[in-house]
Amino acid sequence: MSDSPPSVRQRASKKKGTAQAVLNSGSGSNSEDELLSKKQKVSAPVPGAFGHAQGPFRIWLFLLTAAGIITRFYKISHPNEVVFDEVHFGKFASYYLQRTYFFDVHPPFGKLLFALMGWFVGYDGHFLFDNIGDSYIDNKVPYVAFRAMPAMLGALTVPVVFLTMWESGYSLPASIVAAGLVLFDNAHIGQTRLILLDATLIFSMACSLLCYVRFYKLRHLPFSRKWWKWLLLTGVALSCVISTKYVGVFTFVTIGAAVGIDLWNLLDIKRGLTIQEFTKHFIARAFGLIGIPFFFYLFWFQVHFAILYRSGPGDDFMTPEFQETLSDNIMTLNSVDIHYHDTIVIRHKETKAYLHSHPDKYPLRYEDGRISSQGQQVTGYPFEDVNNDWIIIPGDPTPEDSDKTSIVKNGDLVKLLHVVTNTILLSHDVASPYYPTNQEFTTIDIEAANTDRHNDTLFEIRIEGGKVKQDFRSMSGQFKLIHNPSKVAMWTHSKPLPDWAFKQQEINGNKNILQTSNLWFVENIPSLAAEDPRNVRTPKEVKSMPFLKKYFELQRTMFHHNNALTSSHPYSSQPIQWPFLLRGVSFWTKNDTREQIYFLGNPIGWWLASAVLAVFVGIVAADQLTQRRGVDALDRRTRSKLYNSTGFFFLAWAAHYLPFFLMGRQLFLHHYLPAHLASSLVTGALVEFVFCVEPLETEKVGKDGKKKYTPRSGPQSLAAAWAAAVVVIAAVAGGWYFFIPLTYGSPGLDVSQVVARQWLGYDLHFAK
Known part of the structure; x- marks a missing residue:
């Protein structure tokens, strides 16, 4: 260094009485040992002020x-x-x-x-x-x-x-x-x-x-x-x-x-x-x-990822691409292409509820006085049931779509036919039971779905992180179901509906389509015949994924779930109490x-x-x-x-x-x-x-x-x-x-x- 700075004594005498929040720092010459010794004696908070003894x-x-x-x-x-x-x-x-x-x-x-x-x-x-x-x-x-x-x-x-x-x-x-x-x-x-x-x-x-x-x-x-x-x-x-x-x-x-x-x-x-x-x-x-x-x-x-190479209970929190880097992953092993006219079972990633419908109707009025469409209820149901079965059909059918081997692609417009009631899934500009700002989901008969309500029954398959026209697959193809006219995403949450819906979960259209809680996946394909070539499972190679990509995905998921820890606990407390x-x-x-x-x-x-x-x-x-x-x-x-x-x-x-x-x-x-x-x-x-x-x-x-x-x-x-x-x-x-x-x-x-x-x-x- 060049010239030595003023001593701490000189600086302090000029700045006496100035309040500082934390330790104040100085700088000195590396070579001027004598000056350094003086500085340390005067200014540094070192042992010695009270005659500190090492013993x-x-x-x-x-x-x-x-x-x-x-x-x-x-x-x-x-x-x-x-x-x-x-x-x-x-x-x-x-x-x-x-x-x-x-x-x-x-x-x-x-x-x-x-x-x-x-x-x-x-x-x-x-x-x-x-x-x-x-x-x-x-x-x-x-x-x-x-x-x-x-x-x-x-x-x-x-x-x-x-x-x-x-x-x-x-x-x-x-x-x-x-x-x-x-x-x-x-x-x-x-x-x-x-x-x-x-x-x-x-x-x-x-x-x-x-x-x-x-x-x-x-x-x-x-x-x-x-x-x-x-x-x-x-x-x-x-x-x-x-x-x-x-x-x-x-x-x-x-x-x-x-x-x-x-x-x-x-x-x-x-x-x-x-x-x-x-x-x-x-x-x-x-x-x-x-x-x-x-x-x-x-x-x-990096150590964390290197050690944890086997599939486990944390898989569900990660994207399919991440899960494919884990050995013995059930999503990777059981994933098959989804064809048009397949009967599929759709499950919510976060709450694990199935997309479900039954003949019962929404009530005329909700508890807050709002009026519903009185349409057929569409709910989230936590258990396996025949009412969870839906047939995926083309939204705007073409001659090629009549072929049962036609694979559903990312970005396709589709309709979902409820198997038991023979009605088509629909969303429209009617407030949902719990969320006045979100759209109601219901079903209508096939004739109306093909005529005046055709547009309201169209949904886009949007695979999370998917490429254009990527094949839609069961298990690994986590997706958002986007209502085509209104651009809301099908969503559910854990708060149960009243007795009129048998305390099942509400399904509604979420205007915030970016939320990760909008994700669903096809759990299985009940209509898959034993002789179907898709049942022939070949061992799949564990894929690799760049470290930084895995790191950023895990960071996003960690922050999301950390912020979601808002539920009450009998022994939680507030900072003012501590x-x-x-x-x-x-x-x-x-x-x-x-x-x-x-x-x-x-x-x-x-x-x-x-x-x-x-x-x-x-x-x-x-x-x-x-x-x-x-x-x-x-x-x-x-x-x-x-x-x-x-x-x-x-x-x-x-x-x-x-x-x-x-x-x-x-x-x-x-x-x-x-x-x-x-x-x-x-x-x-x-x-x-x-x-x-x-x-x-x-x-x-x-x-x-x-x-x-x-x-x-x-x-x-x-x-x-x-x-x-x-x-x-x-x-x-x-x-x-x-x-x-x-x-x-x-x-x-x-x-x-x-x-x-x-x-x-x-x-x-x-x-x-």
């Missing part, structure tokens, strides 16, 4: 790690039954080991770790975790090994929190408080000792914060080996977060905001960087924090022994952390107000640490919490765990701010009339901070111990003991 630090690091392991592994074999969402993630591990394709709304990284653990212990994936309460012992499942993986990650999260505080320049009491809030939190313990993804998510999120802090501390050594190491490690940690659950994007927001302010400060001409040098900084961060995570994110999907711990989740119960696992945080720790968040906002607001009135209550380094370091932790809390208010999907208490970890960091930082009363530096006015700052290198008075830490940890440990029976599922409690733990009316079992 006590290492002792506490060891003790916290050991305590984390003990609290997470204690009674990990209990219960020896499937608990809560272990039915999902244990099942997915088994599917990986069986190489069977499945579908899930979460990325593959966390699930692959479970599969890896199963492979390590020689498990073959024979058990599919079908029901909560199924015995692991009877089914010979190495469940302790599965649970050990998240338990270890949960245990290691505790020292990572401690290290994050320590590397940010906080004292031992502050670091211990932050780590202790995670160590003795019943929710973190309960969620990280079961076969669930949250341990991987939270550990990766904590590592991302730690690695970024380490990277930031090297801001005066840009492009050095250590600088690159911690930048890339931050990217790898971020990739693990986003590759476990999509809510990991909130960690990207946290780091991204800090990096954005960092780059904005580097752009300041007073930093002495040329545009070329700034561009290097920008590209390096983009590569390390965007490129590297995205590369690993794609890599895990910081105050108003309710938990019942994971498991055993009536004989009155044992239960009730997912609940440590109320004392959660309420303290939530209160401290409000205190932090109040302190920042008060500081801003007093500065406006010319009152400077904080020394420069204390204010910098409050805004930059503690502010960074507060940003992490906000980024991992506030976005949930915008979501419409099912939400549970465990979604708050990453935010709770960030609030623990804020709590530890505020302990130091409140109880370490001595300033970090002495301010003096020099002979030239300018303020000079002398950092204090001697030991600080930490007695008050230690006392506060002891009180906090003792209270939190007491809360943890009191709720242990609900966290570990043992021992069972009598009625009075259960009632004593219903602090906020928690819906615990066995309270009577």
Whole structure:
């Protein structure tokens, strides 16, 4: 580099009192070691401000790690039954080991770790975790090994929190408080000792914060080996977060905001960087924090596709083209061409209901007073029935169409003749029973269908992703049935119709023809004669599909189904309830022994952390107000640490919490765990701010009339901070111990003991 930028002391004196949301970044020369040393002494939040000693630090690091392991592994074999969402993630591990394709709304990284653990212990994936309460012992499942993986990650999260505080320049009491809030939190313990993804998510999120802090501390050594190491490690940690659950994007927001302010400060001409040098900084961060995570994110999907090469329960979520890449796929094996005049059975892809009709009519008036056509009902029926049979005939017949070997093509106009009632499917401009904006589907007699209502009975076969004039096939030919005159798509949904339709599903014309829920497929051809050449099945070669095409298809499907998780759940909760711990989740119960696992945080720790968040906002607001009135209550380094370091932790809390208010999907208490970890960091930082009363530096006015700052290198008075830490940890440990029976599922409690733990009316079992 060229000239060295102004020192942090000079910059801070000019910008004193400026509020920044996250860690502020600087830049320096690689060669001017002496100047660098001075900068680090004055500005970097490195250990030393409180006379940090490596001996006590290492002792506490060891003790916290050991305590984390003990609290997470204690009674990990209990219960020896499937608990809560272990039915999902244990099942997915088994599917990986069986190489069977499945579908899930979460990325593959966390699930692959479970599969890896199963492979390590020689498990073959024979058990599919079908029901909560199924015995692991009877089914010979190495469940302790599965649970050990998240338990270890949960245990290691505790020292990572401690290290994050320590590397940010906080004292031992502050670091211990932050780590202790995670160590003795019943929710973190309960969620990280079961076969669930949250341990991987939270550990990766904590590592991302730690690695970024380490990277930031090297801001005066840009492009050095250590600088690159911690930048890339931050990217790898971020990739693990986003590759476990999509809510990991909130960690990207946290780091991204800090990096954005960092780059904005580097752009300041007073930093002495040329545009070329700034561009290097920008590209390096983009590569390390965007490129590297995205590369690993794609890599895990490649592993996912490589392992799951057999047909399985996830096939139905994918397109026929995707399914043809899976061996033993029933759709590929049983798919045959559909000819005109075949009798076919049509089924909805999403709800699995059959296109059905029966002689009963729509009522004259619906419950809301609207009038129907009183035509024959067309409904969705969930069971096999002769009323599901339809004959596909040409919409505008030509001499060639009389030949029964004429294959139906993509884009053809067809009519559907209901076999039992001998009527033709029709849609017209009459509102459907439940959707006034959607068209009614009914049937009419053949004579009317061939004369004045001819156009209303024409439907276009539009194969999803199909080529022009592609052959229409059973099973593999997923299609939309588009009403030709009105251009609505035949659609159904799961809400049952009233008794007049025997509680079957409504079929109507959807104006939004792009919806994937408009897809149908021909399940079978009942009219297919035994001697028909189409019954001769030849082995079909498994096809290949470009990775990116498979990746984008799976991404679309995952996002669609993730957003569709809007149904109610008895233990779901709202984000406003989480910081105050108003309710938990019942994971498991055993009536004989009155044992239960009730997912609940440590109320004392959660309420303290939530209160401290409000205190932090109040302190920042008060500081801003007093500065406006010319009152400077904080020394420069204390204010910098409050805004930059503690502010960074507060940003992490906000980024991992506030976005949930915008979501419409099912939400549970465990979604708050990453935010709770960030609030623990804020709590530890505020302990130091409140109880370490001595300033970090002495301010003096020099002979030239300018303020000079002398950092204090001697030991600080930490007695008050230690006392506060002891009180906090003792209270939190007491809360943890009191709720242990609900966290570990043992021992069972009598009625009075259960009632004593219903602090906020928690819906615990066995309270009577």
